[in-house]
Amino acid sequence: MKIHRVWGMTLRYIYAFRHNIDKMADAFYWPTIDILLWGLTSTYLTASNPEGGPTAFFVVLSGILLWLIVWRGQGEITMNALEEFWERNLINLFASPLMFREWMASLLALGFVKAMMSFAFAVTLAWFLYAVNLFHLGFLLIPFGLLLIMTGWWFGFLVMGLILRFGRKVQALAWTSIFVISPFSAAYYPLSTLPEWAQAIGKCIPITYVFEGSREVIATGHIDPWKLIISFVLNIVYLTAAGWFLHRSFEKLRERGLEKIN
Amino acid sequence: MSILSVSRLTKQFGTFTAVDDLSFSLKESEILGLLGPNGAGKTTTIQMLLGVLTPTLGAIRYFGKDFAQHREEVLEDVNFSSTYTHLPWGLTVRENLRFISFLYDIDDRPGRIAKIISLFRLEELMNHPLIELSAGQLTRVNLAKAFINFPRVLLLDEPTASLDPEAAKYIREFLLNERSQFNVSIILTSHNMAEVEEVCDRVIFIDHGKMIADDTPAQLARSVETCHVELLIKEGMERAVRYVTERGNAYKTEGKHIIVDVKERDIPGFLRGLMDRGITYDEISIEKPTLEDYFLVVTRTTEANPH
Numbered sequence: 001m002k003i004h005r006v007w008g009m010t011l012r013y014i015y016a017f018r019h020n021i022d023k024m025a026d027a028f029y030w031p032t033i034d035i036l037l038w039g040l041t042s043t044y045l046t047a048s049n050p051e052g053g054p055t056a057f058f059v060v061l062s063g064i065l066l067w068l069i070v071w072r073g074q075g076e077i078t079m080n081a082l083e084e085f086w087e088r089n090l091i092n093l094f095a096s097p098l099m100f101r102e103w104m105a106s107l108l109a110l111g112f113v114k115a116m117m118s119f120a121f122a123v124t125l126a127w128f129l130y131a132v133n134l135f136h137l138g139f140l141l142i143p144f145g146l147l148l149i150m151t152g153w154w155f156g157f158l159v160m161g162l163i164l165r166f167g168r169k170v171q172a173l174a175w176t177s178i179f180v181i182s183p184f185s186a187a188y189y190p191l192s193t194l195p196e197w198a199q200a201i202g203k204c205i206p207i208t209y210v211f212e213g214s215r216e217v218i219a220t221g222h223i224d225p226w227k228l229i230i231s232f233v234l235n236i237v238y239l240t241a242a243g244w245f246l247h248r249s250f251e252k253l254r255e256r257g258l259e260k261i262n
Numbered sequence: 263m264s265i266l267s268v269s270r271l272t273k274q275f276g277t278f279t280a281v282d283d284l285s286f287s288l289k290e291s292e293i294l295g296l297l298g299p300n301g302a303g304k305t306t307t308i309q310m311l312l313g314v315l316t317p318t319l320g321a322i323r324y325f326g327k328d329f330a331q332h333r334e335e336v337l338e339d340v341n342f343s344s345t346y347t348h349l350p351w352g353l354t355v356r357e358n359l360r361f362i363s364f365l366y367d368i369d370d371r372p373g374r375i376a377k378i379i380s381l382f383r384l385e386e387l388m389n390h391p392l393i394e395l396s397a398g399q400l401t402r403v404n405l406a407k408a409f410i411n412f413p414r415v416l417l418l419d420e421p422t423a424s425l426d427p428e429a430a431k432y433i434r435e436f437l438l439n440e441r442s443q444f445n446v447s448i449i450l451t452s453h454n455m456a457e458v459e460e461v462c463d464r465v466i467f468i469d470h471g472k473m474i475a476d477d478t479p480a481q482l483a484r485s486v487e488t489c490h491v492e493l494l495i496k497e498g499m500e501r502a503v504r505y506v507t508e509r510g511n512a513y514k515t516e517g518k519h520i521i522v523d524v525k526e527r528d529i530p531g532f533l534r535g536l537m538d539r540g541i542t543y544d545e546i547s548i549e550k551p552t553l554e555d556y557f558l559v560v561t562r563t564t565e566a567n568p569h
Contacts (some may be wrong), residue, residue, distance in 0.1 A: 008364025015357040016350065019391065083350075091347045092407070095312040096365040097337040256275070257306075257315040259347070 009106035073152020076111030157242035271320035295462035344419035498541035
């Protein structure tokens with residue numbers, strides 16, 4: 001792995017970010033809308049049901065803020081990859097010494113930085129508008145953030161692998177599919193709220209343990225460390241499998257020709 | 263010394279064979295033309311040589327190394343330009359060259375970019391996004407990108423398509439100069455036969471994925487026996503037309519001119535026949551066959567007998 005090539009690809013996406021208003025919208029506009037919409041909804045619900053108290057308000061907003069990391073982590077991988085297909089740039093990239101893993105490394109690094117950027121922006125906005133301070137979660141924010149972005153990564157790999165296999169006809173998965181796991185991962189409510197069959201699915205999703213854990217910390221100030229361990233192990237298993245699937249999909253595409261993605 | 267050797271290269275897409283058992287080599291500082299009609303397998307071959315398409319069978323060796331095993335190392339010294347691929351549209355010329363320069367192991371990137379900009383006359387376009395450029399300007403940017411890593415082997419797919427004649431001439435001279443100064447070896451596809459005759463040392467002709475010929479442009483042209491004999495008829499145009507029709511020669515007329523396809527060895531007899539029939543002419547020009555004639559003859563033959 002050559003760092004200058006990873007940097008070259010990172011630079012390519014930074015330039016694209018600078019020129020592209022859609023990407024700015026993904027990074028700042030949608031988080032702002034989410035925080036405003038759900039913050040106001042939570043304010044209303046808290047006012048109409050004071051028994052729920054400030055904890056319920058904090059739980060919903062922390063769910064929204066933490067979900068941002070998953071969403072941005074996945075989005076950076078799939079949207080940047082899609083851009084290469086749309087611009088027919090894959091041949092330019094892979095007729096150079098660039099390795100597939102270097103391309104992926106640039107997408108992961110950029111995904112991490114931009115997810116953190118959007119997260120920091122949204123956390124500041126939530127604090128400014130509603131005096132909700134997510135830093136109450138303390139140092140646990142670090143493992144939470146890492147586990148959430150890992151889920152964004154493997155999900156991004158999976159979706160990108162599917163697009164490489166089946167072409168642009170499934171490209172909508174890039175911006176829609178991540179929301180499929182959202183109801184099962186209990187981002188805004190306890191897992192026990194779901195019916196049993198849905199709880200079983202939720203338990204297979206690594207971020208469910210993060211959201212459950214964050215609520216545990218908000219309520220009790222402590223977390224069962226097994227939640228973090230299970231989440232990490234599941235993430236590693238899925239990341240390995242999705243990485244393998246993505247690489248196989250890329251090699252399959254190379255057999256058809258890199259310009260044949262359509 | 264062979265810089266590139268291709269052995270029994272084959273690419274199948276399902277039951278369709280796009281490239282069929284192709285073998286050739288490229289010497290140091292040689293310019294090799296890859297010719298053939300549309301769909302012959304030229305672009306498929308180039309894509310396999312770039313590693314963006316996996317061959318079904320066969321081996322590619324660059325600098326004595328197996329390409330599949332040493333892809334990363336080999337591609338440091340190879341580059342390409344194609345009219346049919348694009349760099350990212352939204353990025354400026356400078357941004358594109360800058361990010362591409364980081365994909366190669368180049369010592370002085372800013373210096374190299376500055377040099378390339380000047381060589382390809384891109385100074386005024388540097389801060390323009392590619393989407394604002396004309397087709398000719400895009401071709402120059404693609405060529406600039408192809409030279410950014412001091413390539414030892416260059417693969418050029420229609421390098422001068424969409425350039426005006428002056429810019430195309432500049433690029434041809436530039437390629438010849440790079441070859442003589444830096445021993446760059448080039449594989450070039452083009453539909454401009456005059457350009458191929460001017461710059462290529464050797465030509466490989468492929469059709470339906472198979473190699474039909476491998477020779478110098480002059481030798482290939484010479485293999486076509488038919489010359490174009492153009493006459494400015496003074497008297498007897500109708501008789502002249504009747505005469506060439508009887509002989510079975512292809513011909514066309516333009517005013518008082520008649521252009522007749524005649525085999526080189528038959529020209530004296532043909533001219534004697536005109537004299538015998540009292541057909542007189544003021545001017546005569548005999549055009550020897552060119553690479554374009556070879557191209558037309560071969561493609562007509564293979565269209566008639568595809569296998």
